[in-house]
Amino acid sequence: MTDITMIRSAAARLAGHARRTPLLSSPFLDDIAGRRVFVKPECLQHTGSFKYRGARSAISALDPDTRAHGVIAFSSGNHAQGVALAASEFGVPAVIIMPRDAPRMKIDNTRALGAEVVLYDRAGEDRDAIGATLSAERGLTLIKPYDEPQVIAGQGTTGLEIAEDAAALGIETADVLVCCGGGGLTSGIALALEADAPGLRARPCEPEGFDDATRSLSHGKIMRNAQTTTGLCDAIVTPQPGEITFPILHRLCGPGLVVSDDEALHAMALAFSRLKLVAEPGGAVALAAALFRTDEIEGDAVICTISGGNVDADVFQTALSRFA
Amino acid sequence: MTDITMIRSAAARLAGHARRTPLLSSPFLDDIAGRRVFVKPECLQHTGSFKYRGARSAISALDPDTRAHGVIAFSSGNHAQGVALAASEFGVPAVIIMPRDAPRMKIDNTRALGAEVVLYDRAGEDRDAIGATLSAERGLTLIKPYDEPQVIAGQGTTGLEIAEDAAALGIETADVLVCCGGGGLTSGIALALEADAPGLRARPCEPEGFDDATRSLSHGKIMRNAQTTTGLCDAIVTPQPGEITFPILHRLCGPGLVVSDDEALHAMALAFSRLKLVAEPGGAVALAAALFRTDEIEGDAVICTISGGNVDADVFQTALSRFA
Incomplete structure (x- = not known):
């Protein structure tokens, strides 16, 4: 804690x-x-x-071997950008799962900061399932937005x-x-x-x-x-x-x-x-x-x-x- | 210099x-x-x-007896606000001569910061003459905007x-x-x-x-x-x-x-x-x-x-x- x-x-x-x-x-x-x-x-x-503070804190606290595989996050936008920038500073991949209706600027910025953005439908798709599949396939560490x-x-x-x-x-x-x-x-x-x-x-x-x-x-x-x-x-x-x-x-x-x-x-x-x-x-x-x-x-x-x-x-x- | x-x-x-x-x-x-x-x-x-920096610098450099009579400035707005705030911090009067076509926000803010605002017509009136008269009447010190x-x-x-x-x-x-x-x-x-x-x-x-x-x-x-x-x-x-x-x-x-x-x-x-x-x-x-x-x-x-x-x-x- x-x-x-x-x-x-x-x-x-x-x-x-x-x-x-x-x-x-x-x-x-x-x-x-x-x-x-x-x-x-x-x-x-x-x-x-x-959000950059928490993202950089969490990514910097990872063991380097784990971090090297990359990170994944779910976010409507601000956590996404924080994780994207912090991951890029460590030179590791970041996958961000974002709702399709997030503000355009946040989606664009997250991509521009070097992250791979995966969009999902808030109403009809299970973001957790999407994230679990990607994490298992690539060995990504989940960076939760607050918990x-x-x-x-x-x-x-x-x-x-x-x-x-x-x-x-x-x-x-x-x-x-x-x-x-x-x-x-x-x-x-x-x-x-x-x-x-x-x-x-x-x-x-x-x-x-x-x-x-x-x-x-x-x-x-x-x-x-x-x-x-x-x-x-x-x-x-x-x-x-x-x-x-x-x-x-x-x-x-x-x-x-x-x-x-x-x-x-x-x-x-x-x-x-x-x-x-x-x-x-x-x-x-x-x-x-x-x-x-x-x-x-x-x-x-x-x-x-x-x-x-x-x-x-x-x-x-x-x-x-x-x-x- | x-x-x-x-x-x-x-x-x-x-x-x-x-x-x-x-x-x-x-x-x-x-x-x-x-x-x-x-x-x-x-x-x-x-x-x-x-502009607050220069205004506070100039007003703080005045001899206290001179400062107590108050200050006067000509400004389309930003110098006006800087002089108004700095003068109010020293508890001395500020008269600001502003063109009538200055942005509304700047005129309003200058008044709200405690200054007396005198508006003039850029084309038809001589701001220097207006200022000279006021300064002579009240013993105000001119705070120039840059020179x-x-x-x-x-x-x-x-x-x-x-x-x-x-x-x-x-x-x-x-x-x-x-x-x-x-x-x-x-x-x-x-x-x-x-x-x-x-x-x-x-x-x-x-x-x-x-x-x-x-x-x-x-x-x-x-x-x-x-x-x-x-x-x-x-x-x-x-x-x-x-x-x-x-x-x-x-x-x-x-x-x-x-x-x-x-x-x-x-x-x-x-x-x-x-x-x-x-x-x-x-x-x-x-x-x-x-x-x-x-x-x-x-x-x-x-x-x-x-x-x-x-x-x-x-x-x-x-x-x-x-x-x-």
């Missing part, structure tokens, strides 16, 4: 590879939220999302940086809002904060209709989403929290926060105008919660992740047309 | 105030340019452009950071492309590189029709633009290089680079998709030169500034519609 020692080891393996992202702010966002807002812009991470200790350790390095920067800013207590799909980033950050900034509390943020982590936390057990389709916030849509991530969330996190798709689009427009950052819808839900769920947040400062920026231009233009 | 000692002093005064921006990159941009491309994202600076040694020193801190990060990346020789209006950023960076990275060479980048710095360098004397209107790249449109900045450019810079408005828009779209950054048209001309003027650049790496990101949504959407 992932612990702080594993996270620190992952940080050492990522040093000089993952970008050390800052905490950004804007007085205009502070005014909207009624408290100081600090943004951890993982959209600036390599491949445009935090994998070394992936969680890699995402947790985000939390080490948040703890360090919060301390430098004199922030001792605050909610840390995290865009949450399967819970890899949220659980990793929660573990890092437990060790390095115990006054900071991680809280998962999700889009309406896909609030499995929020409901799981409030019920104390894993709950599934009713919908199986994807939504605007495709990057963070999973059926349920992970078997490994949920116990960590349950032990360490505050209540989840849920925002509407419109609020996510509005937050994207504000990230554009006030931070000069490109956020994808799923990557903007934590900022949306910081700005529009102010009654559910405590303290005079809030920290939130922008977990990714891989958004097609038409969706971004919708956000600007409606809210900029 | 600005020298490296003044730049280092400005850096000390800016420490803990100006953001320390990184150098970002993308393998996709490297492919387009045919060499490694490193981007200095000053759009992430406070107020969304590098002022302490402003150049502040902008030069950008060059200190570029030199430091280039050394860490092992880049010993490269062109450093700088979005150039009056030449404050370009001359400041050139002075910093002369001292800290003599293998790096600053080169001004401009939009077609407003290439006064490029023509001035090639003629060895200050040349004016024929057009007096503003253009798409409003942030970096000036009639001519400064009397103080030009001798520095002439002594230290390589030839200028000129890009079309369409190339600037294309670079904005690529900064969106590949760097997750919001660049304004004038702030994208150096990236455009790095990507689309590859025959005019030497070496296997190029560094370029994104000087600002204060762009109205409709202009940004035009860039995405046409080039994303």
Whole structure:
């Protein structure tokens, strides 16, 4: 199981590879939220999302002989790009199984980063069976998107940086809002904060209709989403929290926060105008919660992740047309 | 006159105030340019452009009694916001004289940052006369946008950071492309590189029709633009290089680079998709030169500034519609 020692080891393996992202702010966002807002812009991470951290952590932790056979991953896009880049850095093959309806940019980028992309139909095909066959044939190692200790350790390095920067800013207590799909980033950050900034509390943020982590936390057990389709916030849509991530969330996190798709689009427009950052819808839900769920947040400062920026231009233009 | 000692002093005064921006990159941009491309994202600076550095440098260098009366500036927008924020940080009044046709966002932001905005008509009114009257009445100190040694020193801190990060990346020789209006950023960076990275060479980048710095360098004397209107790249449109900045450019810079408005828009779209950054048209001309003027650049790496990101949504959407 992932612990702080594993996270620190992952940080050492990522040093000089993952970008050390800052905490950004804007007085205009502070005014909207009624408290100081600090943004951890993982959209600036390599491949445009935090997923590179976990992918590089997991692939760098493999025994070299195993790694040489290559890796395989299932992903709607951001994990795919992270695995593709990390595998290419080690010079090993990567096969990525992606849903046919994933954003075009994510499919194109994954291929351009050197991976072999295998598309499947979300409704009619069994991605696990496809993956099992390919893995058996080629000796590929599966890099899971979140329910994998070394992936969680890699995402947790985000939390080490948040703890360090919060301390430098004199922030001792605050909610840390995290865009949450399967819970890899949220659980990793929660573990890092437990060790390095115990006054900071991680809280998962999700889009309406896909609030499995929020409901799981409030019920104390894993709950599934009713919908199986994807939504605007495709990057963070999973059926349920992970078997490994949920116990960590349950032990360490505050209540989840849920925002509407419109609020996510509005937050994207504000990230554009006030931070000069490109956020994808799923990557903007934590900022949306910081700005529009102010009654559910405590303290005079809030920290939130922008977990990714891989958004097609038409969706971004919708956000600007409606809210900029 | 600005020298490296003044730049280092400005850096000390800016420490803990100006953001320390990184150098970002993308393998996709490297492919387009045919060499490694490193981007200095000053759009992430406070107020969304590098101008905060020079404004804070100049205002922090004033004698406190003088500063207490307040400051005044002429600006189409980015210098205005930088002066407004820096003045508010010192708790002193700021009056900003802005053209009536400046982007709405820049006028709004300057007011929101606490400054008093006085609008004038670019064609029919004499901004210098308006400024002189106000300054005399209230004892305001003029903070010039570029032809002022302490402003150049502040902008030069950008060059200190570029030199430091280039050394860490092992880049010993490269062109450093700088979005150039009056030449404050370009001359400041050139002075910093002369001292800290003599293998790096600053080169001004401009939009077609407003290439006064490029023509001035090639003629060895200050040349004016024929057009007096503003253009798409409003942030970096000036009639001519400064009397103080030009001798520095002439002594230290390589030839200028000129890009079309369409190339600037294309670079904005690529900064969106590949760097997750919001660049304004004038702030994208150096990236455009790095990507689309590859025959005019030497070496296997190029560094370029994104000087600002204060762009109205409709202009940004035009860039995405046409080039994303």
